Amino acid sequence: MLTTREPAVLVLEDGRTFSGRAYGHRGTTVGEAVFSTGMTGYQETLTDPSYHRQVVVMTAPHVGNTGWNDEDDESGRIWVAGYVVRDPAIRPSSWRSRRTLEDELDAQGVVGICDIDTRALTRHLRERGAMRVGIFSGADAELPRPELLHRVQDAPEMAGSALAAEVATKDAYVVPAVGERRFTVAAVDLGIKSMTPAMMAERGIEVHVLPATTTLEEVRGVAPDGVFFSNGPGDPATAELQAELLRGVLRAGIPYFGICFGNQILGKALGFGTYKLKYGHRGINQPVMDRTTGKVEVTAHNHGFAVDAPLDRPTDTEFGSATVSHVCLNDDVVEGLEVRRGGNGGKGRLVAFSVQYHPEAAAGPHDAAYLFDRFTDLMLEFSEVPV
Structure with missing residues (x-):
């Protein structure tokens, strides 16, 4: 030393x-x-x-x-x-x-x-x-x-910086399912952490990790049961390429799950804006409420940008009714989104969801690990009754 x-x-x-x-x-x-x-x-x-x-x-x-x-x-x-x-x-x-x-x-x-x-x-x-x-x-x-x-x-400022491609894999690779393969997921790497595909693999998911600049044709080439966008650095305002890819995924009716940068990109794809937080959320002790269950989770965060979406009402979009599903209890920052089709007031069928924090938190806490189960349940539902 x-x-x-x-x-x-x-x-x-x-x-x-x-x-x-x-x-x-x-x-x-x-x-x-x-x-x-x-x-x-x-x-x-x-x-x-x-x-x-x-x-x-x-x-x-x-x-x-x-x-x-x-x-x-x-x-x-x-x-x-x-x-x-x-x-x-x-x-x-x-x-x-x-x-x-x-x-x-x-x-x-x-x-x-x-x-x-x-x-x-x-x-x-x-x-x-x-x-x-x-x-x-x-x-x-x-x-x-x-x-x-x-x-x-x-030195360059963080606002306006496009950094995901600098940290993402240059070549696609596969993380095999643990035990029997139940599903195949195309995971777009925007700065993915190794624990994320590991937690999917534990649930019988074969994860195809793809570069940040991947195309819809390359995603379709995996024949995925679901698509995942990872966490990553930089300003989400620069991620129009990935937002357009996600719009294609949603139009194709493929279930979607996103984490952190993947939450911000879902917001962009739905037509919401993003903005830079004054000093951001970083650490492993941030309280978040899952508004779909009413439960409070202690969660791991690392984000300096957030989605600007209304907390008090659903928003009609091309892809369905978008609702804020999770909110930070410290400052009411949007911490999750979900998209549902059919029904009224955001009560239709879930087709896409995302969270701003890190359910894969390797150092803990693990309150939000259930979100990976929610993703497998969503893919199972789509496999039985396609949208």
Whole structure:
């Protein structure tokens, strides 16, 4: 583990700075500053492709306790642009640990900073909103602050960024069903986490993971019983290609399930707008109500954008009646959509649904895992009585 703690500095685009010590790889990084409220699960967070080009600030004060293992990665690499912690663990304490968190950050070139007041930084982001940030260690930390601020302000903003294709698979691959194959799903990878196809496979689903730029013809080539759109990074306003693909899926009468970015794309396909949240939802302790059951779930979130859909009424669309199915109890942000055909007031047959949060949460909580069962039930219903 790295033991030398050179000076480091964190510079926000509004000019506020925090002095600390180098953590992880030494050097320079820039990205969007966001904070995560999870007290555990940092390995899953770091390897989540949805964090591409973001500098993650951990609100939990002590990070790195369980080290790094070879089983919990949600993708093939760390995706965060930078990492901010208050007190790094001196040594890991877990029988599953293979190396320290800092060693893994250094090996993968992830620049971080420690020994700063993350509480003050989080409060600043809550008040001012997510913004661009730079972390500078080594020789760069000694450069004049105006020069460092200029580098931060020159970095691209998250609004307007199309990033899904940068993190998605370039080649299609198959995750086989566990046991007997019951269904086939075409999963469009926009930044998919490995736990998602694994949880489908456990339910007898053969998952064909397709690139972000896949076409309707390629989806049809899988002969799917259902279509799935994954989580992913970037501004959903840039995802018109995927929204048009989804419109084709809905016109074809194929059952649909989406997570996170897949929820925002369903919103776009239905004609709703999207917008950037002030500081987003990130962490594994966010309360959401499933309005179809009245139950409250504690859920894992990672989103900086949301769908602008009415909470108080269904909306008639080309594809059926669209309703907000889930809502965040902290701020009434739309956390899920469903589309039904036939009936009145959104009471018809379910044909598509999505959630803004992460039911596949590997680090927990697992309150929302039932949504994968809802998807299999939907495909079963369609297989018996096609729409």
